[in-house]
Amino acid sequence: MENKGLTKVDLIFEKIDNYEVLAKGFKMSRDEIIQEMLDSGLKGRGGAGFPTGMKWKFTAAEKNPVKYIVCNADEGEPGTFKDREILDRVSNKVHGGMAIAGKAIGAKTGIVYLRGEYRYLLPKLMIELDSFHKMIKEIGYDFNIEYRMGSGAYICGEESALFESIEGKRGEPRNKPPYPTVSGVYDKPTSINNVETLVTAMMIIQHGAKNFIQYGTKDSRGSKVFSISGDTPTPGIFELALGMTVQQFVNEFGDGDTKAVQVGGASGFCVPRKKFAETIIGFEGMPTGGSMKLFNSSRSMYNVLHNYLEFFTEESCGQCTPCRVGCQQLLKGVEKVKKGEAKSTYLNELMKLADSMKIAAKCGLGQSVGNAFKSIVGNFKEEIIY
Amino acid sequence: MYQVGNLVKELSAKHGQKRESLMPILQAIVQKYNYLTDEAMVEVARELDISAAEVYGTASFYTFLDTQVKGKYVIRVCKTITCSMKGKSDIIHTIEEILKIKVGETTSDNQFSLVETNCIGWCHKAPAILINELPYTELTPEKVSEIIKDYMKK
Numbered sequence: 001m002e003n004k005g006l007t008k009v010d011l012i013f014e015k016i017d018n019y020e021v022l023a024k025g026f027k028m029s030r031d032e033i034i035q036e037m038l039d040s041g042l043k044g045r046g047g048a049g050f051p052t053g054m055k056w057k058f059t060a061a062e063k064n065p066v067k068y069i070v071c072n073a074d075e076g077e078p079g080t081f082k083d084r085e086i087l088d089r090v091s092n093k094v095h096g097g098m099a100i101a102g103k104a105i106g107a108k109t110g111i112v113y114l115r116g117e118y119r120y121l122l123p124k125l126m127i128e129l130d131s132f133h134k135m136i137k138e139i140g141y142d143f144n145i146e147y148r149m150g151s152g153a154y155i156c157g158e159e160s161a162l163f164e165s166i167e168g169k170r171g172e173p174r175n176k177p178p179y180p181t182v183s184g185v186y187d188k189p190t191s192i193n194n195v196e197t198l199v200t201a202m203m204i205i206q207h208g209a210k211n212f213i214q215y216g217t218k219d220s221r222g223s224k225v226f227s228i229s230g231d232t233p234t235p236g237i238f239e240l241a242l243g244m245t246v247q248q249f250v251n252e253f254g255d256g257d258t259k260a261v262q263v264g265g266a267s268g269f270c271v272p273r274k275k276f277a278e279t280i281i282g283f284e285g286m287p288t289g290g291s292m293k294l295f296n297s298s299r300s301m302y303n304v305l306h307n308y309l310e311f312f313t314e315e316s317c318g319q320c321t322p323c324r325v326g327c328q329q330l331l332k333g334v335e336k337v338k339k340g341e342a343k344s345t346y347l348n349e350l351m352k353l354a355d356s357m358k359i360a361a362k363c364g365l366g367q368s369v370g371n372a373f374k375s376i377v378g379n380f381k382e383e384i385i386y
Numbered sequence: 387m388y389q390v391g392n393l394v395k396e397l398s399a400k401h402g403q404k405r406e407s408l409m410p411i412l413q414a415i416v417q418k419y420n421y422l423t424d425e426a427m428v429e430v431a432r433e434l435d436i437s438a439a440e441v442y443g444t445a446s447f448y449t450f451l452d453t454q455v456k457g458k459y460v461i462r463v464c465k466t467i468t469c470s471m472k473g474k475s476d477i478i479h480t481i482e483e484i485l486k487i488k489v490g491e492t493t494s495d496n497q498f499s500l501v502e503t504n505c506i507g508w509c510h511k512a513p514a515i516l517i518n519e520l521p522y523t524e525l526t527p528e529k530v531s532e533i534i535k536d537y538m539k540k
Contacts, residue, residue: 078505079467079468081509083507084507116413119519120520149413151416152449152451152503165409168406168444169405170444170447228510229510231471235510266467293467303470307466311466311504
């Protein structure tokens with residue numbers, strides 16, 4: 001595996017002339033924009049990592065005259081706060097990225113789904129959206145963006161649950177297929193992209209795919225914004241090239257006593273100290289939507305796991321049994337083991353339950369509960385039991 | 387005073403009468419009154435020509451669309467891991483002391499409700515709370531007590 005070390009990058013928050021970049025983008029043909037995205041190797045920055053160029057290509061190929069570009073700003077993964085910062089500081093680039101994506105897929109309407117917790121940003125965003133609409137009109141391009149608000153439901157970050165919510169329903173994930181590129185919001189072909197992905201797309205138009213791929217590795221091109229919190233002297237938002245090891249990350253951001261790093265939030269994986277050096281942060285190792293939480297030796301990993309399981313138990317939409325009951329049973333199970341009401345071998349049964357959830361749960365929420373569960377129980381068994 | 391009367395009509399004129407108008411309408415009512423009464427939900431159902439069960443089903447799915455009485459100021463304390471590690475409990479105790487209510491309760495004058503909530507996206511400035519829509523971060527018991535006392539004067 002390639003290992004490029006830790007490199008700080010300034011792409012997402014870089015000051016650019018939006019007018020110029022958009023004018024450049026609108027002059028490109030749809031195929032040229034999509035090809036540029038494919039060449040850049042850009043993968044979705046929300047966490048799932050689907051290649052952006054492919055998503056746009058699939059949506060572009062649909063014949064429906066009405067299509068949508070949806071910006072997923074329902075940032076809810078514990079430990080992630082980068083999208084809030086991006087919207088606060090460079091919303092123009094988010095709107096610009098949506099317009100570029102709109103051109104590529106053939107959509108005239110963009111919808112930003114903003115989580116309810118970030119409603120305080122809305123007045124400012126409305127002013128910025130207004131000037132954005134004026135700007136693209138000046139360029140002579142027809143594209144309109146509207147904002148829809150969430151109301152406090154983590155599951156609405158799941159793309160099909162998000163569509164349901166926009167449509168005014170309970171945020172319950174749909175069966176797939178059909179995928180959003182075929183039938184998304186209002187059952188129309190939809191490309192749904194993360195806030196940061198759209199800004200990155202804008203920057204790829206600005207700098208070109210060739211310049212973008214100088215950062216990162218073969219499987220993880222470019223840089224991304226990391227949300228860093230927990231036991232660190234420097235919590236905050238940092239843009240780093242992908243492909244560093246957890247060790248290099250800890251050397252930069254740790255407090256000298258880091259025993260574990262949770263990569264990718266509650267739905268991600270826990271990396272213990274002994275695996276820092278061998279674990280690459282990127283799609284070839286530990287993928288992340290940007291959430292990086294550091295825990296030092298004063299922290300109980302039981303408390304960490306318990307907190308995550310409570311989170312999932314509350315945020316499970318309850319639609320499918322493996323997730324609804326599975327989350328509750330995992331939570332009750334670790335409590336029983338901790339209290340000595342169940343033998344430590346009961347953890348093995350719970351590990352199997354986590355595996356079943358991965359296979360049987362309907363959406364990414366239930367499927368990923370096992371990530372944190374298995375990596376924490378697997379690496380810190382004694383802390384869970386005693 | 388909770389008066390649905392013309393509000394629902396005004397909101398449907400603004401947001402439309404389609405199914406997708408439901409969330410913006412419910413959100414606007416909550417912004418004004420902080421929770422949804424049965425009466426309000428029935429009125430919205432009538433206005434959008436859908437069943438009241440659909441309205442309640444949707445509202446009850448979302449944490450911020452409260453269907454129980456909530457005070458004028460809803461204090462949501464983040465309880466997810468980083469805030470929990472960085473002193474969430476002290477923040478809650480402080481607020482409970484000042485307002486003489488427990489988590490989940492509303493003051494008798496209907497001014498404040500205290501609830502816990504999941505990650506609100508301020509982990510780097512934990513512990514954090516929301517009071518209605520406004521975030522307050524890097525809290526200490528002293529800081530939060532000043533903030534609550536300022537709200538009490540409003």
